[in-house]
Amino acid sequence: MAFEIPQDLHPDLMPLAWLLGRWEGRGHGDYPTIEKFEFGQQIDFSHNGKPYLHYVSQTFVVGEDGTKERPLAVETGFWRPQPDNKVEVILAHPTGIAEIWYGDVDGAKIELQTDVVARTVTAKEVTAGHRLYGLVNGELLWAYDMAAEGQALQPHLWATLVRS
Ligand code: HEM
Numbered sequence: 152m153a154f155e156i157p158q159d160l161h162p163d164l165m166p167l168a169w170l171l172g173r174w175e176g177r178g179h180g181d182y183p184t185i186e187k188f189e190f191g192q193q194i195d196f197s198h199n200g201k202p203y204l205h206y207v208s209q210t211f212v213v214g215e216d217g218t219k220e221r222p223l224a225v226e227t228g229f230w231r232p233q234p235d236n237k238v239e240v241i242l243a244h245p246t247g248i249a250e251i252w253y254g255d256v257d258g259a260k261i262e263l264q265t266d267v268v269a270r271t272v273t274a275k276e277v278t279a280g281h282r283l284y285g286l287v288n289g290e291l292l293w294a295y296d297m298a299a300e301g302q303a304l305q306p307h308l309w310a311t312l313v314r315s
Pocket residue numbers: 180182184185186188190192210223224225226244248275276277297299300307308
């Protein structure tokens with residue numbers, strides 16, 4: 152079924168409306184300090200009539216038939232659209248990390264950079280991030296570059312999801 156913009160959507164959310172709903176797909180990960188890996192991902196973007204999106208991403212180890220076998224990383228937060236096609240995002244991770252991101256919305260492409268990465272004393276040393284989200288032929292493509300554990304900013308994750 153074609154995606155329809157909800158009637159009670161806050162007008163400030165129009166530039167981000169294309170994100171709304173549930174997305175499912177698969178991704179890959181890498182980093183110089185770890186082995187390459189694959190994951191399944193489910194992303195939910197929802198709204199409640201207020202001028203922000205609630206965002207939840209859950210990832211899983213998936214079997215060959217797509218069965219979710221066990222959870223991997225989870226993250227959640229809020230996407231706050233601002234004038235002039237800007238967006239502010241706040242994210243929390245169960246690994247003891249919280250981030251503030253600033254970004255630009257260019258139609259169906261969103262580019263985000265971290266302003267602040269805060270860590271609990273036991274969290275891994277993540278210092279910066281860069282993310283791209285794009286709607287390409289109806290698919291949600293996203294990629295995450297990270298600076299962590301003394302390594303320069305470089306790819307950690309990339310994934311392709313479809314609306315479910
Ligand atoms: C799609 C979500 C993600 C998946 C599936 C994922 C998966 C993994 C896996 C399998 C590892 C290697 C094993 C381990 O150390 O646990 C890893 C390491 C790591 N990930 Fe992720 N990750 C995700 C998101 C993130 C995010 C959002 C951050 C930062 C906020 C992050 C930061 C790290 C760090 C710092 C390491 C350790 C690198 C090291 O020990 O040198 N990951 N990730």
